[in-house]
Amino acid sequence: MTEKTTDDASTVLLVGASGAVGRHLGLQLAAAGVRVRALTRHPDRARQRGFVQGDLRDPRSLRAAAHGADAAFLSWPFATAEGAERAVAALAGEVGRVVFLSSAAVRDAPGAGPHSPGRPHGGIEALLADSGVRHTALRPYGFAGDALRWAEEIRAGGPVRGYGGAAGLNPVDERDVAAVAVRALTEDGHDGARHVLTGPESPTQAEQVRIIGEAAGRAVRWEEVPRGAARRRMLTAGWPPAVADGALDSVHARIAAPEPVTDTVQDVTGHPARSFRAWAADHAALFR
Ligand SMILES: NC(=O)c1ccc[n+]([C@@H]2O[C@H](COP(=O)([O-])OP(=O)(O)OC[C@H]3O[C@@H](n4cnc5c(N)ncnc54)[C@H](OP(=O)(O)O)[C@@H]3O)[C@@H](O)[C@H]2O)c1
Structure with missing residues (x-):
């Protein structure tokens, strides 16, 4: 990446600065010489250096927070796209470039409009395209x-109980998502791109649990839960039935x-995507 001096440093408004990706992105942008304005709803935090107060639900605050920034990183931590139209308009009116933390779940689904329940990302991508930014x-x-969902069972000695141990998933390290975001925020050549980001392989859920066990120095095994029992457990935990069924269908499909x-992480950043084994080694203490 090109070294920037303080004088020509650009400024990025960072939405979701304490989120899974945002917390890495802030550090990586600062290391690249970019000025970071981290958006937060909390007045106490907003008084700290590097923060600015604002709320995605309050376009006026968003506009004020974005004013004078060159680019914005947009994360949308809500289940629906309600309110996104005004938030996108606020950002598009202030900055020259927006990088949006979308989701592979979008899959260019037809009918994924701004109000599709549970699927806000496609709608927000469409709003950004329409805005002209x-x-x-x-x-x-x-x-x-996301593997931290197993931490409690692993710390307790296992097994990890779940549906679809044979499902092959391709976890991407949040640090790699942040590294791609740095490039898209600071380099030309990414306008209109939809960067689909994965790890370098698709270990099954049971393999992921074993890999974490090896990193943490304890033998942990996967214990398969039948689909019906897994569904009951999800409903008891408050999942809406349609969302639970969708998640179980998706896991089932990943077995076959x-x-x-x-290769997008490698193509965009020039370094290979981190493996799940590397992530587990770096986070082993959380599973002991
Ligand atoms: N987890 C996955 O596997 C996965 C995969 C693909 C895509 N995604 C997508 O990634 C996105 C979220 O990622 P994440 O886990 O990093 O974030 P997150 O933890 O869900 O969101 C927390 C961040 O959002 C900010 N925030 C919450 N409400 C806000 C509001 N009303 N106005 C302004 N900021 C607000 C918080 O800031 P303050 O508390 O400081 O205000 C905090 O920094 C979602 O869209 C998700 O669908 C996730």
Whole structure:
């Protein structure tokens, strides 16, 4: 990446600065010489250096936070796209470029409009395209950090109980998603791109649990839960039935056809995507 001096440093408004990707992105942008304005809803935090107060639900605050920035990183931590039209308009009116943390779940689904329940990402990509602002969508598959959902069972000695141990998933390290975002925010050549981001392989869920066990120094095994029992457990935990069924269908499909792997992290950043084994080694202490 080109070294920037303080004088020609660009400024990025970072939405979701404490999120799974945002917390790495802030550090990586600062290391690249970019000024970071981290958006937060919390007045106490907003008084700290590097932060600015604002709320995605309040376009006026968003506009004020973005004013004078060159680019914005947009994360949308809500289940629907309600309110996105005004938020996108606020950003598009202030900055020259937006990089959006979308999702591989978009899959260019027909009818994925701004109000599709549970599927906000496609709608927001469409809003960005309609706004005319230069923009890039990052479409990651599941984050490697999602494996922390197993931490409690692994710390307790296992087994990890779940449906679809044979499903092949391609977790992408959040640090790699952030590295792609840095490039899209600071380099030309990414306008209109939809970067589909994955790890370098698709280990099954049971293999992922074994890999974490090896990193943490303890033998952990996967214990398969039948689909019906897994569904009951999800409904008890508050999942809407349609969302639970969709998630179970998706896991089931990945037993026959593991999630695909892309070279996008390597192509965009010049370094290979981190493996799940590397992620597990770096986070082993959380599973002990
Ligand atoms: N997990 C996965 O496997 C996965 C895979 C693909 C895509 N994604 C997508 O990644 C996105 C979220 O990623 P994440 O986990 O990094 O974020 P997250 O943890 O869900 O969101 C937390 C961040 O959002 C900010 N935030 C929350 N409400 C806000 C509001 N009303 N206004 C302004 N900021 C607000 C918070 O800032 P403050 O608290 O400081 O205000 C915080 O920095 C989602 O769209 C998700 O669908 C996730």
